[in-house]
Amino acid sequence: MLPxxxxxxxxxxxxxxxxxxxxxxSSVLPGLHLMRFGWSSRPLVSMQxxxxxxxxxxxxxxxxxxxxxxxxxxxxxxxxxxxPVTSRIVSATRKCPLVAVAVEIDFGELQQVIRRCxxxxxxxxxxxxxxxxxxxxLLEAIVRLLRLLDTPEHARALTPLIQQEILYRxxxxxxxxxxxxxxxxxxxxxxxxxxxxxxxxxxAEGFLVGALARHAGMSPSAFHQHFKAVTGMTPIQYQKRIRxxxxxxxxxxxxxxxxxxxxxxxxQSHSQFSKDYKQYFGRLPKDDVFAHVxxxxxxxxxxxxxxxxx
Numbered sequence: 001m002l003p004x005x006x007x008x009x010x011x012x013x014x015x016x017x018x019x020x021x022x023x024x025x026s027s028v029l030p031g032l033h034l035m036r037f038g039w040s041s042r043p044l045v046s047m048q049x050x051x052x053x054x055x056x057x058x059x060x061x062x063x064x065x066x067x068x069x070x071x072x073x074x075x076x077x078x079x080x081x082x083x084p085v086t087s088r089i090v091s092a093t094r095k096c097p098l099v100a101v102a103v104e105i106d107f108g109e110l111q112q113v114i115r116r117c118x119x120x121x122x123x124x125x126x127x128x129x130x131x132x133x134x135x136x137x138l139l140e141a142i143v144r145l146l147r148l149l150d151t152p153e154h155a156r157a158l159t160p161l162i163q164q165e166i167l168y169r170x171x172x173x174x175x176x177x178x179x180x181x182x183x184x185x186x187x188x189x190x191x192x193x194x195x196x197x198x199x200x201x202x203x204a205e206g207f208l209v210g211a212l213a214r215h216a217g218m219s220p221s222a223f224h225q226h227f228k229a230v231t232g233m234t235p236i237q238y239q240k241r242i243r244x245x246x247x248x249x250x251x252x253x254x255x256x257x258x259x260x261x262x263x264x265x266x267x268q269s270h271s272q273f274s275k276d277y278k279q280y281f282g283r284l285p286k287d288d289v290f291a292h293v294x295x296x297x298x299x300x301x302x303x304x305x306x307x308x309x310x
Contacts, residue, residue: 003139008073011139012056014146015099024102029148029159031104038097041089045281047245048085050105052170053077054134054142058098059091064129065232071131076138078175080105080182081128081193082200083231084241101142103166110183113167121176126189128230130178138169188226191216195227199235203242204266209235243267244280251285252292258285 019025019034026033033051037058048062059072063086070090071077092098114120134142145162148155170179182189195216199207212235213223224234231238243265250256250264262273262285277285 003074003134003136007136007139007143008056011101011143011146012099014143014149015056015101016097018149019099021097027149028152029145029155031106031163032145033102033104035100035102036097037089037092038094039089040092043086043088043282045084045086045245045248048079048083048087048129050079050081050107051102052105052166052175053079053100053102054139056099056101057096058089058100060087060098060100061090062087062129065228065237067127067129067232069129069131074134075131076134077129077131078170078178079129080178080189081196081230083128084238084245085129101146103142103145103163105167105179106163107183109160109164110167110171110179113164113171114180114183117168117171120171120180126178126181126229127232128182128189130175132173132175135169135173138166138173141165141169186217188218188222189230191218192223192227192230195223195235196231196238199239200242203239203246204264206266207235207239240276241280244277247273247277247285248281248288251289258289261285 015034016036018027019036022037022039024033024035035053043063048064053060054076055071055073057073059070060077061068061070062077063069064083069077072091089098141162145159145166148158148162167179170176181187182193184190195212198212198215209224210220213220216223218226227235227238233241247261247265247267250261251258256264258274259270262270265273267273267276274284277288281288283291
């Protein structure tokens with residue numbers, strides 16, 4: 001069933017009242033993020049953690065590996081694994097800003113919801129990030145969560161209940177197969193997720209893909225196939241992006257020296273580090289540092305364990 005226009009209007013109105021202009025805002029409700037931007041943006045490289053990000057007005061794009069996704073009003077981005085991505089606001093003005101809401105996905109809570117479901121979708125290996133249309137049930141649950149911003153006295157009691165309903169609505173809709181696959185113990189996607197967690201914890205170390213496949217309990221060929229199906233990249237490419245994200249964080253947030261930053265994230269060659277950095281972020285490390293000091297470019301406080309929604 002299609003959501004009613006009144007629900008869309010109410011959701012937009014609540015976010016516009018509570019979101020700070022031109023930034024991603026974390027609300028007083030745990031796991032809820034509000035977005036309001038009055039301009040189209042240049043590409044922003046960041047880490048995307050598991051969440052649903054619903055656009056209420058405007059449009060965004062996102063790239064991971066070779067995949068390009070665009071999503072606008074009425075659609076949501078579902079991210080089921082931690083992923084290095086490039087995102088962009090493609091449609092927003094001061095009069096008609098991008099308005100969106102993101103809800104983090106807690107896999108412990110998701111497992112509880114799965115155990116209470118009588119019927120579950122068929123699971124299968126799918127990309128870790130996909131775009132879906134929001135149905136009435138999902139939007140109604142999100143609007144009820146947003147209403148708690150206006151009635152904070154009820155938030156502590158009702159927020160966990162509504163967040164579990166949102167997870168149930170995701171499971172019972174077209175996004176359910178993806179969430180179920182990554183949640184099921186020993187499924188290919190679940191094993192890939194375990195390998196991703198290992199890479200995030202050991203990103204500065206060298207590794208052999210065969211050894212990582214054994215760590216995931218898969219043959220090298222099956223591991224490579226499923227890893228690329230989920231992430232859109234190879235394990236080596238994923239590790240490189242994690243290294244570059246962490247390098248950028250320590251350069252701009254911790255003000256580390258460029259040489260020290262490259263060594264900390266596992267590079268043995270400073271020239272190769274600078275080359276990879278420019279290829280990924282669009283400018284040399286020293287130019288990024290100067291731009292940050294002079295103009296204050298936005299930098300998420302990324303850590304290898306994951307960060308907020310893009």
